[in-house]
Amino acid sequence: MGKHLVLAGGGHAHMTVLARLDQFVGRGHRVTLISPSPYQYYSGMGPGLLAGTYRPQxxxxxxxxxxxxPGGSFLEDRVSGIDAAGKRLHLASGGDLSYDAVSFNTGSGVPLGSLDGGSPNVLPVKxxxxxxxxxxTLLSWKEKRPPRLLVVGGGPAGVELAGNLWRLLRELDREGNISLVGGSRILKAFPDRVRTLARRSLENRGIVLHQGVRTKSLAGKVALLSDGASIPFDLALVAVGVSPAPLFRDSGLATGEDGGLTVNAFLQSPDYPEIFGGGDCIHxxxxxxxKVGVHAVRQNPVLLHNLLAALDGGPLRPYLPPSAYxxxxxxxxxxGILSRRGWTVDGRLAFLAKDYIDRRFMKKFQISGELKEEA
Incomplete structure (x- = not known):
């Protein structure tokens, strides 16, 4: 008799399972996907989406x-709680769903903390x-004065967003003021050469960098900085790091310090062997x-193998993280700026390499006519 597999979230680590769902259905198993949206956007191409380099499709x-x-079921919903002992998921809509095995790939969000997240002018990047x-908003900008744009966060996402906001304004033939508040320093986890190249690129285009300070508040369309300075803005994008939702901790499951679901080398909960997970939501x-997409992408085949094994029996396969990426x-x-093992390359070829890698990944899993859809 077939069993019930539930996929909570349609993120990048579940792509291979979705693309090869016939392997589950063909063995008599039921598969249900729970997601708040029928679409899953690829975060690696998000900055290019903002700039218009890529169409949404x-x-x-x-x-x-x-x-x-292939015969699975879709629930446009969200998991609000986990009854691990009873093998049941509580849904935001009020219902429950039982499972024999469940895999979480619910991603992560941007914790706004003390920043004002209630304003429509303040948006997390996820x-x-x-x-x-x-x-x-910028396409329909009707004010006579140039828009004042703010990016909060000096990591890779913040740097890319600031540069692509510039690209968007240029494509619109519109003036604008772009500021980036980078915390202690932009790209602090990267080699000095990467930081220098990124800083020069942004500053040469008139993007104002604020380093050595952090943002304390974004209330009232004014960013208050830790040094007492203030930056007025019309739109603020917050990219201050990501963390999983409190779902796992609130449900009494083992988690890491950031609240991510604790998993072993098999991407499996050590306490509940029928619970798996991948991507940004795990510890x-x-x-x-x-928290980089390469892990979610590489966990794809491991989750496919291990979820089949969890349903049918058989040995599990460990996830072996790359020593460098x-x-x-x-x-x-x-x-673009390319970095690996301390080796850095910048220029047009670096961007073309990223574009090729991203498009190749999309082509592998865009099996449902996405490119022919209307926006």
Missing amino acids: EVRFHIRKMIEA PIENLLRVRE FAPSPLD LLILNLGDGR
């Missing part, structure tokens, strides 16, 4: 069609759909992982 997967076409909202107990920043001017 080029950076999203139609996960509802992916699950339903979900990626927020970048479309910023783009639409990888063997060794904490950076490639990171390429899209600077928004047709150039």
Whole structure:
């Protein structure tokens, strides 16, 4: 008799399972996908989506069609609680759903903390759909004065967003003021050469960098900084790091310090072997992982194998994180910065390499006619 697999979230680590759902259905198993949206946007192409380098159809997967076409079920909902002992999920809509095995790939969010998240002018960079909202706002800008744009966060996301906001304004032939509050310093976890190249790129385009300070408040369309300075803004994008939702901790499951679901080398809960997870929402107990997309992408085949094994029996396969990974920043001017193992390359070829890698990943899983859809 078949069993019931539930996929909570249609993120990047679940793509291979969705693309090969026939392997589950063909063995008599039921598969249900729970997601708040029928689309899943690829975060790696988010800054390019903001700038207009990519159309929405080029950076999203139609996960509802992916699950339903082979015979699975889609629930447009969100998991609000987990009864691990009873093997049941509580849904935001008020219902419950039982499972034999469940895998979480619910991603992460931007914790606004003391920053004002109630204003429509202050948007976290996740979900990626927020970048479309910023783009639409600037496309329909009716004020006579130039828009004042603020990016909060000096990591890779903040740097890419600042550069691509510049690209968007240039494409619109519109003046604008862009500021980036980078905390202690931009790209602090990267080699000096990467930081220098990124800083020069942004400053040469008139983007104002505030380093050595942090943002204390964004209330009233004014950013108050830790040094007492203030920056008025019309739109603020917050990219101050990501963390999982409190779902796992609130449900009494083992978690890491950031609240991510604790999993072993098999991407499996050590306390509940029928619970799995991948991507940004997990705490990888063997060794904490950076919140970068490469892990979610590489966890794809491991989750496929292990979820089948959890349902049918058989040995599990461990996830072996790469000792080093490639990171390429899209600077928004047709150039990129490539970094790996201390090796740094910048220029047009770096961006083209990123573009090729991203498009290849999308092509592999855009199996539901996404590119032919209307926006």
